[in-house]
Amino acid sequence: MQARNSAGKQEGRTFTETGRRAQIVNAAIEVVAERGYANASFAKIAERAGLGSTGMISYHFRGKDDLIREVVAEIMRVALEFVSAKLDGETDYAARLRLNIVANLALLDECPGHLRALSSILANAHPDDREKFGLADHLSEFARIQEERIREAQRAGAFRDFDPAVLVLAMRGALDAAIARAAVDPDFDTAACARELADLFDHATRRQS
Numbered sequence: 001m002q003a004r005n006s007a008g009k010q011e012g013r014t015f016t017e018t019g020r021r022a023q024i025v026n027a028a029i030e031v032v033a034e035r036g037y038a039n040a041s042f043a044k045i046a047e048r049a050g051l052g053s054t055g056m057i058s059y060h061f062r063g064k065d066d067l068i069r070e071v072v073a074e075i076m077r078v079a080l081e082f083v084s085a086k087l088d089g090e091t092d093y094a095a096r097l098r099l100n101i102v103a104n105l106a107l108l109d110e111c112p113g114h115l116r117a118l119s120s121i122l123a124n125a126h127p128d129d130r131e132k133f134g135l136a137d138h139l140s141e142f143a144r145i146q147e148e149r150i151r152e153a154q155r156a157g158a159f160r161d162f163d164p165a166v167l168v169l170a171m172r173g174a175l176d177a178a179i180a181r182a183a184v185d186p187d188f189d190t191a192a193c194a195r196e197l198a199d200l201f202d203h204a205t206r207r208q209s
Contacts, residue, residue, distance in 0.1 A: 021060050021070070023049050028071050033113035037068075037124040068121065069133045075114045076138045082107050093153035097205060098198040100146075104175050105194040108182055115179045122176070143168050150205075160207040171201060 027049035032040045042054040042064070051057070061067040086103035090096050108115050121133065130136040143165070150164035174197055182188040 017060070020056065024051075024057055024060060024067070025070050025074050028067055029075065029117045030113050032068075032071065032117040032120055037117075037120045040064075065129075065132050071117065072121065072133045072135055072138065075118045078111060078114055079104075079107055080142075082110060093149075093156065093158040094202060094206070096149070097153075098202055101171065101175070101198045101201060102194045105178060105190050105197075108179060108190050112182070116183050119176065119179050119183065123180075139172075143172070146171075153205075157207065159205045162205070167201070167205065170204075174200075 024045065028040060028045045031044050031048050035044065042057050045067075046052075046054045046057055049057075057067065061070070083100065083103040086106070087096055087099050090099055122135065125133065125135065130139075146168045147164040150159060150167060153159040154161060154164070178188075178190070178193050178197070181193075182190060
């Protein structure tokens, strides 16, 4: 069968096709999280999705790159919705910074497979893959939004003067390291780590009295 173009219009798919695509994407997330990006074959994904063969995956996706692009988009969608819900209604800049960190790590408890899958893709993707999978676009957009929030806080006098891009880079690195640690340490205390990181970045951004 000829693979369908995943970038095509959603309205061109039936309800059943949309559900099957979601089933395959969720199975792929689980397999990448458990076995790693390099070992996430169509055969393993089909088995996890309860499909009789890999043909159904090839019908919906042009290849592994196409499927992983959808996996990345789904992980980012879930993460953005989760964190945004936690931040909703909070207007204090310092509190929003803390909540952002806490929410990102709370997502690890809520959807551990999603963040572990993303971490594996990030760790194994070549520079060109980041473009193909949409990772570069997603990450740069998230960074842009966070940097603008920090500049807002600086203009309001809530944060001291520093380079927002450096802070966002440090936060992203700390969160990625925590996710990687949680994947190999069954005793990792996500909530305690979140509190410590929130304290660190709170002190790092706070305007001296």
